[in-house]
Amino acid sequence: MIAADSVVRLAPGVRMQQDAARGGWVLLGPERMLVLDDIAQLVISRLAGQSAGELVAALAVEFDAPVEVIGADVLALLNTLADKGFVRYG
Amino acid sequence: MASLLPNTLPLAMLMELTHRCPLRCAYCSNPLALSPASAELPTAAWKAALDEAAQLGMLQVHFSGGEPMARPDLIEQVRHATARGLYSNLITSGLLLDAHKLAELVDAGLSHVQLSFQDLDEDGAQWVSGYAGGVAKKREVADRVLASGLALTLNFVMTRHNVSRLSAMLDYAESLGVGRVEVANTQYYGWGLKNRAALIPTREQLDEMNSLVAERRARCKGRMVIDYVIPDYYARRPKACMGGWGQRFINVMPDGTILPCHAAQTIGHLSFPRFPESSLRAAWCEHPSFAAYRGVDWMPDPCGSCDHKEQDWGGCRCQALALAGDASQTDPVCERSPQHAQVVALAMRESRQPTPELMLRQRHA
Numbered sequence: 350m351i352a353a354d355s356v357v358r359l360a361p362g363v364r365m366q367q368d369a370a371r372g373g374w375v376l377l378g379p380e381r382m383l384v385l386d387d388i389a390q391l392v393i394s395r396l397a398g399q400s401a402g403e404l405v406a407a408l409a410v411e412f413d414a415p416v417e418v419i420g421a422d423v424l425a426l427l428n429t430l431a432d433k434g435f436v437r438y439g
Numbered sequence: 440m441a442s443l444l445p446n447t448l449p450l451a452m453l454m455e456l457t458h459r460c461p462l463r464c465a466y467c468s469n470p471l472a473l474s475p476a477s478a479e480l481p482t483a484a485w486k487a488a489l490d491e492a493a494q495l496g497m498l499q500v501h502f503s504g505g506e507p508m509a510r511p512d513l514i515e516q517v518r519h520a521t522a523r524g525l526y527s528n529l530i531t532s533g534l535l536l537d538a539h540k541l542a543e544l545v546d547a548g549l550s551h552v553q554l555s556f557q558d559l560d561e562d563g564a565q566w567v568s569g570y571a572g573g574v575a576k577k578r579e580v581a582d583r584v585l586a587s588g589l590a591l592t593l594n595f596v597m598t599r600h601n602v603s604r605l606s607a608m609l610d611y612a613e614s615l616g617v618g619r620v621e622v623a624n625t626q627y628y629g630w631g632l633k634n635r636a637a638l639i640p641t642r643e644q645l646d647e648m649n650s651l652v653a654e655r656r657a658r659c660k661g662r663m664v665i666d667y668v669i670p671d672y673y674a675r676r677p678k679a680c681m682g683g684w685g686q687r688f689i690n691v692m693p694d695g696t697i698l699p700c701h702a703a704q705t706i707g708h709l710s711f712p713r714f715p716e717s718s719l720r721a722a723w724c725e726h727p728s729f730a731a732y733r734g735v736d737w738m739p740d741p742c743g744s745c746d747h748k749e750q751d752w753g754g755c756r757c758q759a760l761a762l763a764g765d766a767s768q769t770d771p772v773c774e775r776s777p778q779h780a781q782v783v784a785l786a787m788r789e790s791r792q793p794t795p796e797l798m799l800r801q802r803h804a
């Protein structure tokens with residue numbers, strides 16, 4: 350399970366890109382595609398170089414929302430992405 | 440997050456660049472009537488197909504075949520896909536993937552490699568593919584691909600003769616640290632359909648695979664994804680073949696024939712357009728073959744009145760033809776099909792019979 354101290358990154362072969370034809374952003378991986386909402390897109394664009402906890406703390410300040418609420422949502426999102434093979438963590 | 444919305448234009452293109460192949464897998468889903476090398480599209484036409492794919496908003500392209508590496512222009516095409524912003528996947532047996540080619544593929548911007556294994560046992564692999572020493576070569580290729588930094592998926596094609604190696608296959612994948620494995624039971628199309636009686640697993644073997652995969656998934660959660668495809672003759676519901684006919688994927692055959700799925704030419708009453716005489720857009724939007732089984736309007740009962748119809752789209756049209764004799768019937772692997780019981784009985788019977796002699800795929804047309 351991804352926890353606050355996990356460092357999460359996109360799995361090998363996975364990339365995020367804009368979907369010009371349909372609008373918005375998608376995550377592309379081997380035999381996989383996922384349409385991202387704004388929040389998922391934001392979280393993924395911020396993955397690099399920090400722990401999940403640091404990412405949550407920064408978002409909490411930015412959106413002026415409680416860390417517990419944002420933290421629960423972000424960890425749930427990241428764990429779902431990990432189960433589907435889109436991200437890895439260590 | 441949401442799953443992809445149904446869309447009016449295709450999302451991905453499968454390019455069967457060639458039917459030439461060093462292997463002769465008895466399970467091969469390629470058509471019985473293979474395309475000769477002389478009929479293959481030239482480089483410029485494949486590049487034009489990539490241009491149009493990008494222009495139509497497709498996101499992924501799969502280079503497959505036959506053995507896509509048998510095409511000397513593969514690197515050039517991958518480079519072209521990269522330049523057009525397409526996610527490129529190479530689906531390969533790996534036997535032609537030497538260090539030099541690999542470096543060129545990395546440089547061309549390839550996104551992902553899917554490497555197939557017939558077995559982990561050399562004798563088993565040779566029996567089903569007619570190729571000696573392939574496993575050792577493939578292991579080297581896997582190491583090399585991982586060392587290059589490219590993302591790798593291992594694809595294991597299952598038959599009743601390699602189920603006993605499934606555990607070892609998953610151990611191997613885990614030891615390599617790959618992010619994704621496909622445990623792909625043979626789907627009975629093309630040469631695979633011809634050899635069904637020799638390949639189809641027993642019900643007990645299916646139970647064994649189910650539990651091995653479930654255990655391993657639990658153990659590898661978050662580290663390695665296992666995509667598992669069962670032999671659908673034993674399924675209760677059909678697969679959503681191609682995500683629905685003419686709804687997500689477009690396939691281009693070696694000679695440019697444009698298909699909604701790679702087996703669609705078995706449906707004899709349909710004729711299909713060809714690239715570049717027809718654009719991909721015209722094929723998708725205007726050709727009657729793409730409209731024939733798109734959506735739900737064409738469906739007779741039980742599909743027509745079924746609440747799963749927008750989940751599985753009535754299953755596979757080619758399988759309906761092969762098993763029920765009519766491409767517009769419910770896929771007989773569905774338990775609501777009147778032929779379902781017969782299909783299960785057929786699978787059970789064939790899987791218990793002594794294995795008939797294999798008919799290996801032709802090497803080329």
Ligand SMILES: C[S@@+](CC[C@H](N)C(=O)[O-])C[C@H]1O[C@@H](n2cnc3c(N)ncnc32)[C@H](O)[C@@H]1O
Binds near residue numbers: 507
């Ligand atoms: C037709 S092959 C072409 C690429 C390459 N020659 C190879 O075998 O890896 C495309 C993919 O489908 C798999 N495959 C072939 N025939 C199949 C079948 N009847 N059922 C399930 N998978 C099959 C192969 O293992 C491979 O991953």
Ligand code: SF4
Binds near residue numbers: 461504506
């Ligand atoms: S014979 Fe085997 S290796 Fe060749 S195209 Fe068919 S499945 Fe792939």
Ligand code: SF4
Binds near residue numbers: 741769770773
């Ligand atoms: S009856 Fe048709 S739509 Fe319903 S589950 Fe079976 S194949 Fe799918």
